[in-house]
Amino acid sequence: MGDPQFATGHDQLPGPEGRRGPELPDASKALAVDVLVHGAQSRAQLAKKSGLSAPTLTRLVRPLLDAGVLVESESVRGPGRGRSSALLDVVADDYRYVGVKLTSESIYAVLTNLRAEVLASQTLSEPSLDVPDVVSAVAGVISRLQEEAGRPVQGVGVTVGGRVDGGETVADSPFLHWHEVPFRTMLAEQVDVPLFLANDVVGLTMAQQWFGYGRTYADFALLTVGAGVGYGLVINHAIVPTSVSPVSHLPIDPHGPLCFAGHRGCMTAFATSGAMADAVSLARRRRTTYDEVLDLAEAGDPAASRVVTEAAHAVGRAAAAITSLTGVERIILSGEGVRLVEIASESLHAGRVEYACGRASDLEPVIWPMDFLEWARGAAVVAIQASFPE
Numbered sequence: 539m540g541d542p543q544f545a546t547g548h549d550q551l552p553g554p555e556g557r558r559g560p561e562l563p564d565a566s567k568a569l570a571v572d573v574l575v576h577g578a579q580s581r582a583q584l585a586k587k588s589g590l591s592a593p594t595l596t597r598l599v600r601p602l603l604d605a606g607v608l609v610e611s612e613s614v615r616g617p618g619r620g621r622s623s624a625l626l627d628v629v630a631d632d633y634r635y636v637g638v639k640l641t642s643e644s645i646y647a648v649l650t651n652l653r654a655e656v657l658a659s660q661t662l663s664e665p666s667l668d669v670p671d672v673v674s675a676v677a678g679v680i681s682r683l684q685e686e687a688g689r690p691v692q693g694v695g696v697t698v699g700g701r702v703d704g705g706e707t708v709a710d711s712p713f714l715h716w717h718e719v720p721f722r723t724m725l726a727e728q729v730d731v732p733l734f735l736a737n738d739v740v741g742l743t744m745a746q747q748w749f750g751y752g753r754t755y756a757d758f759a760l761l762t763v764g765a766g767v768g769y770g771l772v773i774n775h776a777i778v779p780t781s782v783s784p785v786s787h788l789p790i791d792p793h794g795p796l797c798f799a800g801h802r803g804c805m806t807a808f809a810t811s812g813a814m815a816d817a818v819s820l821a822r823r824r825r826t827t828y829d830e831v832l833d834l835a836e837a838g839d840p841a842a843s844r845v846v847t848e849a850a851h852a853v854g855r856a857a858a859a860i861t862s863l864t865g866v867e868r869i870i871l872s873g874e875g876v877r878l879v880e881i882a883s884e885s886l887h888a889g890r891v892e893y894a895c896g897r898a899s900d901l902e903p904v905i906w907p908m909d910f911l912e913w914a915r916g917a918a919v920v921a922i923q924a925s926f927p928e
């Protein structure tokens with residue numbers, strides 16, 4: 539993802555009194571992010587972790603305390619221990635962020651604090667997929683959550699499935715049927731808060747990176763299944779940008795089912811909720827939803843079991859392929875459809891180890907079940923990562 543940009547003309551960043559001061563040094567910002575991500579820490583802990591001397595650390599922390607970004611919380615005093623044992627923390631509830639995820643059917647929105655804890659949420663049906671209608675609807679949701687916030691909102695993140703260019707334009711969204719839509723600018727005309735636009739899986743990856751399982755790993759990949767197949771990659775703590783979704787149509791089996799793009803046996807054909815529901819509907823000769831497919835598979839229905847088993851196997855193969863191509867061993871599996879790999883965990887494992895060599899196959903993937911609002915929370919984290927600390 540490129541650098542998300544602030545809304546031009548809206549750079550009077552609202553925030554708690556006095557927080558907006560001189561530009562903070564990058565090294566100070568990095569310490570503030572460490573405290574946000576890993577929780578309250580003493581100066582001594584931070585110095586040890588960052589390899590900085592105590593005087594340097596004190597110098598870097600001072601502007602953060604002056605600006606109110608960090609506060610000294612409960613002091614752990616013991617014999618011979620002075621101020622250095624006080625814990626430095628952020629006041630997460632001093633901040634409010636809004637995250638909005640757009641889909642072809644609904645707009646999902648959450649209000650969070652600085653640690654991306656959800657304080658309120660709203661879901662509404664898309665009025666239509668016409669861009670001006672969606673802009674108005676999103677502006678309305680943001681305005682309602684701003685009212686609910688009870689304090690100024692520091693930033694709004696909006697995410698969509700598809701390609702987003704430069705944090706500005708929805709270049710191509712197969713779900714919304716949008717091409718080259720300058721969505722951020724259009725929305726900024728109606729929203730008086732810094733706005734950030736990103737791909738939805740980038741948002742989910744950022745949420746994992748700062749507030750989820752990814753916190754403890756320098757390198758990890760996120761693979762999601764649901765309406766689409768998503769892929770996010772973090773190497774050495776940095777998100778690796780991808781302009782297309784590289785795993786969506788990864789070849790799995792040349793004898794597999796067809797996807798809409800005409801590929802035989804790609805990930806979309808095997809593991810997306812629509813394709814799986816269609817396959818089971820055809821076999822049972824009655825319309826079957828994705829949730830019904832999973833329930834039927836658990837109950838032992840032969841057609842549903844076969845489809846779910848093959849999907850889990852495909853997810854396993856994709857996870858192994860990601861490890862083979864990137865060298866990243868830690869895979870987080872998620873997405874609103876991820877229950878399929880819990881139902882067919884043996885097939886997931888079989889798919890993973892089929893071509894594995896070495897210890898990669900020993901490291902089980904982390905399975906992170908999520909509901910749909912998690913996508914909106916990921917959008918809020920796009921705004922948090924782009925604007926903290928100011």
Ligand SMILES: [Zn+2]
Pocket residue numbers: 786787797798799800801804805806807
């Ligand atoms: Zn395909």
